[in-house]
Structure formats: structure tokens, C-alpha cells
Amino acid sequence: MKVVIMGCGRVGAQLAGLLDSEGHPVTILDTDAYSFRRLPPTFSGTALVGNGTDEETLKKAGIEEADAFVVVTQGDNRNVMAAQIAKHIFNVPKVICRIYDPIRRDLYNTLGIEAFSPTKIFAQMLKEKLES
Amino acid sequence: MYIIIAGGGEIGYYLAKALLDEGHEILVIEKNADRNEFICSELGSVCVRGDGCEAATLEAVGTGRADMLIAVTGDDEDNLVACQVAKHKFNVPRTIARISNPKNEAIFKKLGIDVTVSSTNVILEHIEEEVPTHPLTHLLDIRDKGLEIVEVKILPESTTVGKSVKELSLPPESVLSLIIGKGQKPRIPTADTVLQAEDRIIAVTNPESEEALRTAMRGT
Numbered sequence: 001m002k003v004v005i006m007g008c009g010r011v012g013a014q015l016a017g018l019l020d021s022e023g024h025p026v027t028i029l030d031t032d033a034y035s036f037r038r039l040p041p042t043f044s045g046t047a048l049v050g051n052g053t054d055e056e057t058l059k060k061a062g063i064e065e066a067d068a069f070v071v072v073t074q075g076d077n078r079n080v081m082a083a084q085i086a087k088h089i090f091n092v093p094k095v096i097c098r099i100y101d102p103i104r105r106d107l108y109n110t111l112g113i114e115a116f117s118p119t120k121i122f123a124q125m126l127k128e129k130l131e132s
Numbered sequence: 133m134y135i136i137i138a139g140g141g142e143i144g145y146y147l148a149k150a151l152l153d154e155g156h157e158i159l160v161i162e163k164n165a166d167r168n169e170f171i172c173s174e175l176g177s178v179c180v181r182g183d184g185c186e187a188a189t190l191e192a193v194g195t196g197r198a199d200m201l202i203a204v205t206g207d208d209e210d211n212l213v214a215c216q217v218a219k220h221k222f223n224v225p226r227t228i229a230r231i232s233n234p235k236n237e238a239i240f241k242k243l244g245i246d247v248t249v250s251s252t253n254v255i256l257e258h259i260e261e262e263v264p265t266h267p268l269t270h271l272l273d274i275r276d277k278g279l280e281i282v283e284v285k286i287l288p289e290s291t292t293v294g295k296s297v298k299e300l301s302l303p304p305e306s307v308l309s310l311i312i313g314k315g316q317k318p319r320i321p322t323a324d325t326v327l328q329a330e331d332r333i334i335a336v337t338n339p340e341s342e343e344a345l346r347t348a349m350r351g352t
Binding site: 053054055056075076077078080081084085088089101103104107110111 | 185186187188207208209210212213216217220221233235239242243
């Protein structure tokens with residue numbers, strides 16, 4: 001499964017490492033080359049500097065052949081814009097996106113974007129821990 | 133009309149000012165406290181502090197009854213989301229987004245934004261008009277038909293000077309509408325109209341045929 005990941009923060013880098021170690025071809029994008037320090041030393045995929053809300057950058061990252069696109073930058077709006085470009089312009093079969101704001105996450109879910117809100121999930125988890 | 137403006141930067145401020153003068157009900161949403169205070173002191177209490185992309189903020193300012201939302205922050209993605217939230221959550225009939233990257237025009241259209249205004253393109257069009265050697269000037273987009281009105285200038289060295297319209301190999305999607313010659317009245321071209329140097333030709337075309345039209349009109 002060819003995967004393009006946008007955003008090489010802790011989550012992006014971790015996911016890239018996991019997929020790569022299982023033998024999936026991975027391309028990871030970030031606007032700052034310094035972020036790539038988070039990738040594990042064994043990472044054999046491609047790390048590309050660029051903004052994933054730009055069509056050309058996505059093409060360079062191989063979005064046209066990708067089976068999945070995961071967007072995990074810090075900006076909710078950047079994430080949904082990139083996710084929509086991947087889904088509606090490049091027709092990537094699986095697009096997953098992080099949206100911190102739970103309300104915005106619900107809206108984009110109804111618009112057909114598979115989105116997760118770590119805010120909601122983590123708060124719920126903490127609550128369950130406190131109650132157990 | 134009740135118009136919400138997301139983003140109280142320079143564009144948002146002057147836009148609010150102009151629309152207020154036209155008698156519209158205006159509300160500006162701006163994150164920055166200082167900017168917020170400035171707008172309120174200049175224009176009256178028409179600015180609230182908040183994030184125009186957040187549904188909670190939009191809810192609080194009564195977006196449900198807004199006739200239009202105009203997103204003019206400096207970030208294309210923020211403008212996209214503000215418009216989409218307004219449109220899909222609050223059913224705002226008309227959304228307009230400012231874009232900086234001209235390439236986003238097509239993307240935003242595909243993602244359901246009614247109108248985009250690209251400041252980069254607007255400046256570019258003016259430069260095209262002002263630079264006399266520029267081969268083709270965009271005058272107007274007829275977006276719903278996918279057509280545009282352009283102007284082509286015939287230079288003295290163009291190989292088409294002295295040729296008639298029927299001798300030109302025009303792309304099928306392009307129509308010559310008007311010829312404005314030097315020191316002459318504008319005239320509607322016919323098949324026998326002969327092109328002269330310094331003629332300015334107004335044509336309707338689709339964007340894909342632009343290059344072919346330019347080549348046909350000016351020769352190689």
C-alpha cells in the first residue's frame with residue numbers, strides 16, 4: 001500500500017516509521033526539513049520538503065499513484081484543505097485527516113472526509129481512566 | 133444584506149468600511165485583540181473577536197441569517213474552511229473567498245466555494261493591460277460558461293498584418309467580437325476584414341484555446 005503522509009510531527013513520523021518497517025512505500029511531506037529528524041534512522045521511504053495544499057507538491061509526492069493519504073499537520077484548516085484536494089481532485093481511495101476542533105471534525109465527516117479529533121478521543125480516554 | 137467578513141486585516145477593514153457605506157449590515161470576525169479594537173473604534177461596534185472558521189463563533193454572530201460570508205484572511209486554507217463551514221453548517225447562500233495562490237481558484241470552485249477573488253490574478257491582469265507588449269490581456273471571465281473575454285494586440289511585426297479574418301486559422305472555440313483600429317471607430321469583424329498593425333481585437337474564447345488564439349492572431 002503506497003501511503004503519502006503530510007506533516008512530519010511526532011504522529012506523522014511515528015506512522016511513517018511503522019508503515020516503512022512493514023515494507024509499505026511511504027512518502028512524507030513537511031514544509032520544514034528540520035522536522036525529518038524525527039524519522040527513525042532506519043526509514044527507507046522518501047522525505048520531501050513542500051506544502052501539501054499545493055497540487056504540484058502532491059504530484060511530486062506521488063499522490064496520483066497513492067492508495068492512501070494521511071494528513072497530520074498542526075493546522076486543522078491546512079489538513080482539511082489537503083484532504084479535500086486528495087479526495088476530490090486526485091481521487092485517492094483512502095484519505096484520513098486529523099482535525100483538533102471536534103465541531104469542525106463533525107462537519108467534515110458529514111462532508112465525506114474521514115476525520116479524527118484527538119481532542120475528543122483523548123478527553124474521553126482520560127475521563128474513562130478517571131472513572132475506572 | 134447581512135454580510136459577515138472573516139478576517140479584519142487591511143482588506144477586511146476597507147471592505148467593511150465600503151460595504152457599511154453602501155448600507156449593509158456588516159460584521160467582521162478577527163482573532164487579534166488590537167486589530168479588533170482598532171476596527172471597532174474606527175467603524176463602530178461591527179467587529180467581534182474570534183476565529184471565523186469555528187462553528188461556535190459563527191453561531192454566536194447569527195450566521196444562520198447571513199446573506200453572504202466573505203473570507204479575506206491572508207491564508208487560503210482558512211478562507212476555504214470559513215466558507216465551507218458557513219455554507220454547509222449555516223446554509224449561507226453566498227460565500228466568497230480571497231485566495232493568494234492563483235492555482236487554488238480551480239480547487240476552491242471544485243470544493244463548492246461560490247466565488248473566489250485572487251489578488252495575485254487581479255494585479256497580474258492590470259500589469260498585462262499596462263505593459264503594451266503583452267500578447268494577450270484578460271478582460272473578463274464568464275465563469276459559469278467557462279469562457280473569457282480577451283484582447284489581442286496586432287503588432288507591426290505580426291505576420292498576420294494585411295491578412296483577412298478568413299485566412300486566419302482560429303481555434304473553433306474562439307470568436308472575434310470587435311476590432312478597435314488606430315484612429316478608427318470600433319467595428320465588428322467579418323470574414324473579409326483585413327488586420328492592420330496596432331489593431332486591438334476583442335475576442336471571446338475558452339481558456340484552453342487562449343494560446344492557439346494568440347498564435348492565430350499574431351502569427352509566429
